[in-house]
Amino acid sequence: MSTEHPPLLWTPDPARAATSRLSAFQQFAATHHGAPQTAGLSPQAAYATLHRWSVERLEDFWRAVTEWFDVRFTRPPTTVLSSTAMPGARWFPEATLNYAEHALRHGEDSNTADTPAIIHVDERTPEPVATTWSELRRQVGSLSVELRALGVRPGDRVAAYMPNIPQAVVALLATAAVGAVWTSCAPDFGARSVLDRFQQIEPVVLFAVDGYRYGGKEHDRRAVVKELRDELPSVRQVVHIPVLGSAAPAGAREWEGLTAAHAEPVFEQLPFDHPLWVLYSSGTTGLPKAIVHSHGGITVDHLKQVGLHLDLGPGDRFFWYTSTGWMMWNYLLAGLLVGASIVTYDGSPGYPAADAQWRVAADTGTNVFGTSAAYVMACGKAGVNPGHDLDLADLRAIGITGSPLPPDGFRWIYDEISADIWLVSVSGGTDVCGSFVGGVPTLPVHLGEIQAPNLGVAVESWSQDGKRVVDEVGELVVTRPTPSMPLYFWSDPDDQRYRESYFAMFPGVWRHGDWITHTSRGTVVIHGRSDSTLNRQGVRMGSSDIYEVVERMPQIKESLVIGLEQPDGGYWMPLFVVLAQGTTLDDDLRAAISTALRTKLSPRHVPDEIIAVPAVPHTLTGKRIEVPVKRILAGTPVDQAVNPGSLENPEALRVFEQYRRA
Known part of the structure; x- marks a missing residue:
């Protein structure tokens, strides 16, 4: 592969880069945790130096992250990482905390309590509808009381068959508040697909909608919900969410009744590695892998990812087009962790016209908008002109994931959206509910390239014989553990399936299954599976x-x-x-x-x-x-x-x- 610089598309304004959260964190880590000083270095050299420290000194780096973001440990940690084995690394082994507490703490401040936590848009009512931080806390408090009254205890599983609506956010946070384990599927999944997932983990409560709207049509899912109830004997209670307005089936509880009370949420204080949610692999061969992530691992890793690598914080608005069946929905909720307002959208990405997602971004004043490479390419082919036709003045960054964005996609964004936009192409996976490589607000964007590996992620490109290669295509590997790596797979005795998935090719080293080029300039190119x-x-x-x-x-x-x-x-x-x-x-x-x-x-x-x-x-x-x-x-x-x-x-x-x- 050529080591020549591909065309430069964007360079951050030096003043903007200097005031980014990443720059402030770098100074904090240098002052308090031994990170190297980078004054006088080029932006590329400064980030490379910080990244090298972050993977060589994992304990110092992750302690700095928890202090910088003021992670609320009810039992403070004395150890950051008790073992670096993969699999088997144990992070913050003595610490206790709760993910939902961190997602809702911005509602405690009287200055922000009545500002939007969630801004919702759907096909039928495109006018945005806001849920304030105080209202979100109230609903979570009410629902968590009801879940405890239903006998839901820490470690129990709670499942949801819901679209990307505010009720899904409330249900997840209430589940996490009581220490139960969340899992979800989108309502466009058929019954067999849902059962292949939910039957593995035996949920005790099922949140279910009567249907959903997509592409201008209503889709009734009551028959599917009945089949789920019949085939999930572990479910003790169904909670009905009437998206299409139908009455609750016999024996089900109504959503409105469970979220009507005025109650402050009570957060179960849990070990750092207590299960938070179960995500699923695509399951194209055999049953989907049921991937378990932890309260602590997701909290600290998502704080880092959205706070430093997307430069999100209080007052920002964060929209990623997704569904509850994709890990990017869980990632979207990370905006709450840093005090940003999240934008939820229920509907087709291209209805009523190909520019539908851009219209949502414009109508909600989105600052960071995420979508798929496929959508960007479809917009290019459809000839839409969002930068000309819509008011996207608030938009400063566009995130891309799902598959590699071709160079033509890069060009389209800079030609049709804005020449002054930060394009954050990221790559990771459901396996870690996030990214390995992605955006850096202090670095330029070059055609067809991802800016850099994420902090704390020891990404390398390896040849088939396990040797590191630079400026050549190789296997994407991670040589040191990260907190959001799975705890385990559900129903996977002795971690056999877990080991086979990531560690069979290079024992002790995570092999992700992507082709990657790590250039000598520090940038990254993903070539596919x-x-x-x-x-x-x-x-x-x-x-x-x-x-x-x-x-x-x-x-x-x-x-x-x-x-x-x-x-x-x-x-x-x-x-x-x-x-x-x-x-x-x-x-x-x-x-x-x-x-x-x-x-x-x-x-x-x-x-x-x-x-x-x-x-x-x-x-x-x-x-x-x-x-x-x-x-x-x-x-x-x-x-x-x-x-x-x-x-x-x-x-x-x-x-x-x-x-x-x-």
Whole structure:
């Protein structure tokens, strides 16, 4: 890979960088915790120096984080990290705290109690509706009293089948306040997908809506909720949230009745490693992994991520388009930890028009807006002009995750939104409920690159034989523990599945499953999943590079490339394309695709065949799947290659099965 600088797109104003929370933290850590002084260094050298200290002196760094953000330990820690083993690291072993207390503490201040904690927008009523900090505390207090009255105790599981609405935030915080363990699925998940998740953890309470609105339509989910009730014998109580206005089913409790009382929340003081919530892997093969995170790990890591790497704080407004079935919903709630107002949106990302998310950002005065790479690219193809058509004067940063953002996506943002915008491309995962690499408010943004590894995260790029490589594509590894790594997987005796997921390739080192280039300039490029690597003529290639070239063409809506080893030792690499309306895959278009790949990438990137398909299969959180399609093309039956309940469009797989048979 070339070490030349890609084009510079943005440089932070020096005064703005100097007043960022990261700069203030750097001075605090230098004064009180032995971090190196960086006066006189370039911004890149200063951050690299701070990052090196943060991973070499983990205990000093994380103690500094807890002091800087005033983490409320009811039993103060004497030890930060009792073991650096992975898995098995134990953080702040003597300490006690509660995540919900930190999320709600900004409502204690009379100066902020009546300012918005949550600003909600949905398709039917686009006018934003605010929930103040004091009202949020009251509702959480009322609901937590009722949960305790229902017999919910620390360690019990509470599940939710809810969209991204304020009630979901209240339910999570009340669950955390009593020390129970939260988990959620979005209501567009079918019954089987939800049961594959919830049955693993046996919840005692189920919060459920009667339906949801999406794309201008109402979707009744009462039949699904009934099936959940019937198939979850552990559930002792269902709480009904009437999004569509229907009456509660027999035996269910009404949401309004449980949140009507005036009560201050009481926060159970819990060990640092007490379970907070369970998130799930996509579950494309087998049951989804039930990933358990801790009260303390999420609290301190999310404070760092949104406070330092997004530069969020009191008075800011934070909007990330997400659903309750994606870890970014949990990440959105991190805005509350630093006193920011969070924006919740329930609806389609592109309804009534492609610029819908930008309109939400404009209407709510959002300062930091997060979305997916796919949405940015769709906006580019749709020809929308948010920077011209909308008032985005309050917007200072745009976050991107979900998949690598192609260079054209970077260009579109700076051309169509603003030349003075901080583009925060991040990469991480559900596994840690956050990012490994992402934004740094003091550093410039270069075309196609993520700014840097996050503080406290020892990210490296490794070759197959376990050697660190720079300016070369390698496996993304993390060589030292972080607090938000999973405690364990639910129902995983002896951590067998946990170890196999992250530590089988390099024992004692977290291997995440992404291809990464860590440049000698400190920046990062993510190339896609390493478990779906293309390997042609002994050269490994990332699929995202091919998607970036092909999907730039107006005739192509989406694509999927697969590399398949043949029994005779050969290698077959087909490219499947979804065509734009009115487009035909003729010889001219095939030639244009091949020429673009050959000239922009290399001859190795040219596929053996180009095949039109009606749709590309996606997970429930919108990610295209490659490995299950590869298995289907290799002869594995569909029901063995992938769990259909994990997909938003399982019917898309049939084309690949039919193609393999043909």
